[in-house]
Amino acid sequence: MKKLIALAAAFAALFTASPALADQPYAVPPSGLTEAYFDMGVTEASDKVANGCFNMGWTMVSSTSTTVICEAKMNTMQSALSQLLIGNSYSTPPKQYIRFNLAGAGRSTRVQATGWVETQMAFGQVRKQEMSSSHYHNNVMALFTAIGGRFPPGTRFPNHTFFGAGFEETGGKGLRITEITPGSPAHEAGLKEGDVVTRLARERIKTGDDLLDGLRKGVKKATYDVEFYRSGSEMEVEVERRYRPVVEAPDLSDLPEVNEPTEPVIAQMPLSAADELAKFAKLRDDGVISEEEFEAMKAKLLSSN
Incomplete structure (x- = not known):
C-alpha cells in the first residue's frame, strides 16, 4: 500500500x-x-x-x-x-x-x-x-x-544507473530506504535499511522524480556520491555506476x-442499468470501445436485470 x-x-x-x-x-x-x-x-x-x-x-x-x-x-x-x-x-x-x-x-x-x-x-x-x-x-x-x-x-534500463534499494517518502527531507538488494551497488557501498537519502549524484532528493533525476545523472561517471542520514548523523558514500541487467524470462x-x-x-457498478448503458454508449461513440465490445456489455447488462 x-x-x-x-x-x-x-x-x-x-x-x-x-x-x-x-x-x-x-x-x-x-x-x-x-x-x-x-x-x-x-x-x-x-x-x-x-x-x-x-x-x-x-x-x-x-x-x-x-x-x-x-x-x-x-x-x-x-x-x-x-x-x-x-x-x-x-x-x-x-x-x-x-x-x-x-x-x-x-x-x-x-x-x-x-x-x-x-x-x-x-x-x-x-x-x-x-x-x-x-x-x-x-x-x-x-x-x-x-x-x-x-x-x-x-x-532494458539504458538511461539510469542501478542502485538496488526500495524507498518510501518521509514527509520531509529525503527518501527512506526500506530494502536493500543483496550484492547491489547500494549494498556494496554500505547503505542500510532506514537510511534517509538526501542527495544522489548531487541531486537533492525529496520525491520519486528527484530519485530518477539522480539515477539519470549517475550514469555520467564511473562513481557518484550519495548523501544520507543514519541515526541523526549526516554521512556520505561513493557508489559504483552499474546498469541494471536486461530482464530474463522466468521459469514458469x-x-x-x-x-x-x-x-x-x-x-458491478453502483449505477442503474440505464446509466451504465449510457456510459458504455458514450465510450463507443468516443471510440474508446468498439461496437462489438459495446454490444457484449449491453447484452450482459440487460440479461442481468
Missing part, C-alpha cells in the same frame, strides 16, 4: 512540467510499449488492475476480463494546463483516462496500457490527447510492479497455461 500511496502522488503530476532528466524512460520493453506480465490468469490479472485503480483513488469507468478503463483524478492546475492544450474556455473540464488491455500469453497475462486526456467542446466534439511521455510511461510501469506485474523479458513451467476468457465479465 505504501508503494501505491507514493504512486498516487506521482500520477498527480502527470500533466505538470516534469524534470528533464526524470522524463526519460526507465524500463524499456522490447516492444517499446507500456506493458507488463502477470503470472496468473486473465480474469485474475484484470481484478488486480481494477483493484489497483481503486487503491489509487481512481474512478472505474468499465471493467471486463480483458479490458479495464479508469479515470484518474486531475487537480486544478493539471486541468487548467490540459484545457490550454486541447480545449478552450467553452470546453468541459478535461478528464484523463487509462485503458488496460489484457490477453493470455502462455502461462502469463500480458497487460498493455494506453492513456489519454479528453474534453468536450461547445458543439459536442470530443478532443483527445494521447499521454505518451516518458514521465507517464515510468509511472504506469511503476504501478504495474506495485500490483504484482513484472517487466517483459528483454526489458510449474504454472498452467492461461485460457482466454470466453466472454467479458462486467464489473
